[in-house]
Amino acid sequence: MIYETNSPTETFELAKKISEKIMPGSIICLDGDLGVGKTVFTQGFAEGLGIEESVNSPTFTIIQVYYEGRMPLYHFDVYRIGDPEEMYEIGYEDYFFGEGVCLIEWSKLIEELIPQDAIKVIIEKNLQKGLDYRKITVEGVCE
Numbered sequence: 001m002i003y004e005t006n007s008p009t010e011t012f013e014l015a016k017k018i019s020e021k022i023m024p025g026s027i028i029c030l031d032g033d034l035g036v037g038k039t040v041f042t043q044g045f046a047e048g049l050g051i052e053e054s055v056n057s058p059t060f061t062i063i064q065v066y067y068e069g070r071m072p073l074y075h076f077d078v079y080r081i082g083d084p085e086e087m088y089e090i091g092y093e094d095y096f097f098g099e100g101v102c103l104i105e106w107s108k109l110i111e112e113l114i115p116q117d118a119i120k121v122i123i124e125k126n127l128q129k130g131l132d133y134r135k136i137t138v139e140g141v142c143e
């Protein structure tokens, strides 16, 4: 599916809607350049799960866990990861194959660890369509 948004709010609402269809155990890869809206998407997604605390990109850790929603949310931002090996050090398998849903910003950097059946969300700008325009491609969510 391809979606188009023209404001952060629209991206937030889209992610919130998508979160309603997500099953426990899902892995969602979130890719796109810096500042494209991956964290905005994560925030809407978290709200859709019923998480009220504020969600930001984990700055000093690779992962942040939120338990208050209808299932746990494991929010990864692997931008600062030096080597996919670091994922083993944080015990990523417990999250990838756990009870909750994983959202992984910059999943491309750990591509070899991503299971085949992961959901893919790619966010892109198109400056010809305006500063706030985003094309959001979603693959693997059951309609």
Ligand code: ADP
Residues within 6 Å of the ligand: 005, 006, 007, 008, 009, 010, 011, 012, 032, 033, 034, 035, 036, 037, 038, 039, 040, 041, 057, 105, 131, 132, 133, 134
């Ligand atoms: P990332 O996590 O991909 O680095 P952020 O989500 O932190 O990016 O930041 C996205 C920035 O782009 C925010 O400042 C947000 O207000 C802005 N923005 C403008 N238009 C949109 C849009 N359509 N969708 C999402 N964010 C948008």
Ligand code: MG
Residues within 6 Å of the ligand: 038, 039, 057, 077, 105
């Ligand atoms: Mg981010």
